[in-house]
Amino acid sequence: MNAKRRRRCAEGHDVSMSAKQKWLLGMAALGIIIMSINMICGENGILDLLHVRRDHALLVRNNQAIREENRTLSREIDRLNNDPQYLEEVVKKESKMVRPGEIVVHLKDKRKAIP
DSSP states (O other): OOSSOOOBOTTSOBOOOOHHHHHHHHHHHHHHHHHHHHHHHSTTSHHHHHHHHHHHHHHHHHHHHHHHHHHHHHHHHHHHHHOHHHHHHHHHHHHOOOOTTOOOOOOOOOSOOOO
């Protein structure tokens, strides 16, 4: 009697694998493992995708901040071009200019500085 037990299907056919079939199955499994690792860690893999998504979200936030800053600056430009009182206020503040007849009063803070 044969010491090896042969696997048989329901119809009674031998379904054991030859050494060549086992080798091919092993190589196919190894190939699948290598491709899976490459898909996760390789160039344009899942990790790269996650980094790209994170970078994209950061760029979107930066874009929104820049758009808001542009809107603020546009309003400022509009006020400087169309509101003479605002223009005068800004010029006085930034260049420390006064109109003839205006008196500048400098107040000192009397509170003592805490060491």
